[in-house]
Amino acid sequence: MSSDTKQIGPNTLDLRGLMCPEPVLKTKKMLDQNPQEPLEVLVDSQVNVMNLTRLANSLGLQLQSEEEQDGYKVTIKKNEEAGSQISPHTHDSSRKVVPESRQSNSEKSSSSSVVFIAKDTFGEGDRDFSVNLLNVFLQTIMQAGHRPQAILLANSGVRLMDPDSSVRKVLDEFHDSGSQVLACGLCVEYYGLKEKIKPEQITNMYAICEYLFSADKLITP
Amino acid sequence: MRVLCYNHGSDKMTTSNNETSKKLTANVKAAGCAAKISSLQLKQVLSSIPRTHCPELLTSLENFEDAAVYKITEDIAIIETVDFFPPVVDDPFLFGRIAAVNALSDVYAMGGKPVIALNVLCFPTCDYPLSVVEEILRGGQSACAEAGVAVAGGHSIQGPEPVFGLSVTGVIDPRSILTNGGAKNGDVLLLTKPLGTGVMLLGLKGGTLSELETKQLLDSLTLLNKSALEIAKKYKPSAATDITGFGLIGHTAEMAAASGLSAYLYIDELPFFTGALSLASQGFVPAGAYGNRNTFESSVINLDHIDVAIQDLIFDPQTSGGLMFALQEEQAMRLLAELIEAGLTASIIGGFVEGKPGQIEVKK
Numbered sequence: 001m002s003s004d005t006k007q008i009g010p011n012t013l014d015l016r017g018l019m020c021p022e023p024v025l026k027t028k029k030m031l032d033q034n035p036q037e038p039l040e041v042l043v044d045s046q047v048n049v050m051n052l053t054r055l056a057n058s059l060g061l062q063l064q065s066e067e068e069q070d071g072y073k074v075t076i077k078k079n080e081e082a083g084s085q086i087s088p089h090t091h092d093s094s095r096k097v098v099p100e101s102r103q104s105n106s107e108k109s110s111s112s113s114v115v116f117i118a119k120d121t122f123g124e125g126d127r128d129f130s131v132n133l134l135n136v137f138l139q140t141i142m143q144a145g146h147r148p149q150a151i152l153l154a155n156s157g158v159r160l161m162d163p164d165s166s167v168r169k170v171l172d173e174f175h176d177s178g179s180q181v182l183a184c185g186l187c188v189e190y191y192g193l194k195e196k197i198k199p200e201q202i203t204n205m206y207a208i209c210e211y212l213f214s215a216d217k218l219i220t221p
Numbered sequence: 222m223r224v225l226c227y228n229h230g231s232d233k234m235t236t237s238n239n240e241t242s243k244k245l246t247a248n249v250k251a252a253g254c255a256a257k258i259s260s261l262q263l264k265q266v267l268s269s270i271p272r273t274h275c276p277e278l279l280t281s282l283e284n285f286e287d288a289a290v291y292k293i294t295e296d297i298a299i300i301e302t303v304d305f306f307p308p309v310v311d312d313p314f315l316f317g318r319i320a321a322v323n324a325l326s327d328v329y330a331m332g333g334k335p336v337i338a339l340n341v342l343c344f345p346t347c348d349y350p351l352s353v354v355e356e357i358l359r360g361g362q363s364a365c366a367e368a369g370v371a372v373a374g375g376h377s378i379q380g381p382e383p384v385f386g387l388s389v390t391g392v393i394d395p396r397s398i399l400t401n402g403g404a405k406n407g408d409v410l411l412l413t414k415p416l417g418t419g420v421m422l423l424g425l426k427g428g429t430l431s432e433l434e435t436k437q438l439l440d441s442l443t444l445l446n447k448s449a450l451e452i453a454k455k456y457k458p459s460a461a462t463d464i465t466g467f468g469l470i471g472h473t474a475e476m477a478a479a480s481g482l483s484a485y486l487y488i489d490e491l492p493f494f495t496g497a498l499s500l501a502s503q504g505f506v507p508a509g510a511y512g513n514r515n516t517f518e519s520s521v522i523n524l525d526h527i528d529v530a531i532q533d534l535i536f537d538p539q540t541s542g543g544l545m546f547a548l549q550e551e552q553a554m555r556l557l558a559e560l561i562e563a564g565l566t567a568s569i570i571g572g573f574v575e576g577k578p579g580q581i582e583v584k585k
Contacts, residue, residue: 019249021427024504047511051504054529058503178489185562199558206564213433214495 012040015048016071023048024055031059031076038077042068049074113148114215115141117157120165122221131166137221138170142177148219150180150211152203158183161197175201184208243348245308245316246426249382259512260285260467280331284401284479287330287462290393298395302327305341305386309422309442309540313353317360319442320385323465323541325368328391329446330463330544332399332454335391338365340375343384357385368445397454399461402479404547408459409572410484411553413449413565414441414543416469417497417534419507424500434496441494441566442541449544449567452559456552464542468513469535472545473571474520474579480547483576486535486583488527492568493534501537502530509538522582535583547573 013030015023023043030039043049049065049072056063056076065074121130122137141148151174153160160167161183175181182203188194194202212218267282279290279298288302304324308316321338328335340361344354354377365372370389421438424430430438446463453461460480464472469491477484513536518524524532543566548556553569560567571584 020507021423021429021505025427025429028503045508047506047508050511051506054502054504054506054533057529199554199561200569202558202561204561204564210433210437210495 011037012042014042016042016044020047020051024051027052027076028055031055031061036078038075041074041076042071043074044071046072048072052076112215113146113217113219114211115148115151115219115221116154116212117151117160117221118154120156120159120167134160134221135167135170138167138174142170142173147174147177148179149215150182152182152184152208152211154184154187154208156187156191158187158191158193158197161188161201162193163196180211182207182211245311245313245349245353245383249307260471260516279395279398280400285475286401287327288333288389288391290331290333290395290398292395296394298393298398300328300331300333300335300391300393301388302391303341303386303388305343305384306540307382307384310425310439313356314360314363315439315443316383317357317362317385318364319360319541320357321361321364321387322443322445324387324389325364325370326446326463326465326541326544328389329450330399330461331391331393332397332450332461333391333393335368335370335389337371337373338387338389339373340377341384341386341388342375342377343380343382344377345381345383346379349383353383357383361385361387364443364445368447399458399546400479401460401462401476402481403460404476404480404482404573405459405549406482406573406575407549408547409550409553410473410486410570411453411546411548411556411560411567412464412469412492412543412570413446413453413545413560413567414444414464414541415492415494415497415566416464416539416542417494417501417537418442418540418542419468419510419537420497420501420505420534421494422540423505423507424496427505429500429505430496434494437495441543444541446544448563449560449565452563452565453544453546453548453556455559456548456556458546458548458552460547461544463544464539466509466538467517468510468537468539470517470521470581471513471536473581474517476545476547477573477581478579480573481578482573483578483580483582484571484573486571486581488531488583488585490568490570491531491535492566492570497534498530501533502528506533507538510536513538520580522580524583526585527583 013026015026027041041052052074053063060079061076062079063074063076065072121127122133123130151171159165160171162168171181182201183197185202185204188197188202277292279292280286288300290298290300292298302324304327306320309319310316325335340358362372425435425438460476462472462476473484473486510533557567557569
């Protein structure tokens with residue numbers, strides 16, 4: 001605890017006079033240390049109150065605030081209805097936009113997994129068979145209900161986006177159901193597919209790297 | 222070098238040894254364009270100030286243009302703009318660079334070519350060594366050099382917190398000015414940088430960004446809008462602006478109002494910085510975002526249909542934000558492809574329809 005934060009009682013923080021984002025950071029630290037205990041926080045402005053409300057929502061906690069003479073008193077505690085189990089209802093609106101990698105609970109979703117396909121076959125073997133196998137692989141993912149955040153296609157993998165490819169159909173299904181299906185621009189150009197792929201599905205190496213590094217789970221067939 | 226200083230909170234004059242240094246963002250209450258005075262307050266103040274009529278002035282204050290344009294001949298007009306703010310990052314070179322990129326952007330947003338710039342600097346020389354000033358100016362110079370702009374002078378004063386920016390002069394053919402008011406019914410909107418700098422800068426200040434998130438943010442903040450404009454001009458946009466202090470919603474509303482049209486935004490198409498949604502949902506939301514919400518939320522239809530974190534990000538004040546163009550859909554698709562090929566971020570995020578001027582519908 002730094003010298004500019006006054007911890008008044010065991011569970012009261014005086015965060016008045018601190019600038020953003022300090023009140024959020026210090027409150028979060030305290031909540032992480034003592035998740036079971038109710039916490040009282042004093043802050044200067046309504047902006048602090050609104051930011052702490054967002055923090056509480058993201059942790060599935062309840063927040064009450066009252067205006068006092070020189071600021072606001074904010075009380076954060078466990079959601080009473082939910083008891084010790086965090087109910088999914090307590091964080092539906094603010095939770096679903098958070099990338100999976102940031103969430104502390106284990107919601108079953110594959111929104112931050114990324115599939116990286118750098119060739120147009122599934123493993124090495126008979127060519128026709130290997131292309132078919134890739135099709136089966138993607139269809140199985142689709143049918144199992146997994147929706148990767150992105151399917152990235154590079155090198156000869158971009159050939160799967162050719163309208164003549166047997167795999168294109170399932171890739172379009174992923175695209176329509178919310179996954180980003182993106183092809184490497186250099187590769188698209190090299191394999192002469194530029195006219196056959198929608199511009200918004202063509203990306204660059206920078207974006208590909210962003211996806212690969214920010215993915216929770218990387219799947220490469 | 223020893224400088225005579227007046228210490229706040231004591232009556233003594235002391236000398237500074239210029240050796241101790243604190244973090245550049247230490248005393249800053251609002252970072253970057255989040256430090257802007259709210260649009261509502263600004264309108265109120267400006268309404269009482271008389272104007273001098275000037276037929277050569279091609280822009281009007283009512284349309285909240287990015288810069289003023291003054292016609293000199295039928296072929297040449299000059300663009301004037303000034304922009305400055307307190308430090309957004311602790312590295313003085315980067316701060317200078319970001320402030321300059323942000324100031325130059327207003328000329329690009331009018332479709333022009335910046336040519337000369339003047340430094341605007343306020344600095345507490347007692348709190349920081351002079352080498353910090355030097356680095357800030359060096360950062361500004363690096364952006365100007367890349368833009369082909371000569372730094373021709375400037376003005377500096379002492380002040381309680383550092384402030385830096387530029388006054389920039391640009392040139393343009395008066396017939397090719399890109400204003401807020403030129404958007405046509407049926408045009409789509411194309412945006413060239415990710416959204417969420419206000420939220421991300423709070424995360425950076427709080428030390429919660431990953432290396433990759435920091436890099437993505439700084440790369441975007443220090444990127445000139447020069448190439449994006451040069452490419453976009455080929456596709457004949459009907460209107461342009463840059464997304465800065467009033468956030469995506471504020472600047473979209475201004476363009477819609479000035480063009481006499483309603484706008485729509487596809488929420489799922491909006492490009493956000495990696496990590497921005499998570500930070501916003503945890504309460505890393507700058508005061509300016511709440512101010513913009515206050516000013517503009519009555520212009521937005523179906524706002525309550527979208528997640529609070531996304532709402533915060535579309536109101537988030539942007540520093541050194543991207544350019545936003547209104548243009549025909551077919552042209553926009555070709556522009557999108559060329560921008561992406563050039564390694565720039567670009568997304569088609571919405572468009573314009575006939576309707577209540579200045580209104581924005583957010584769609585999933």
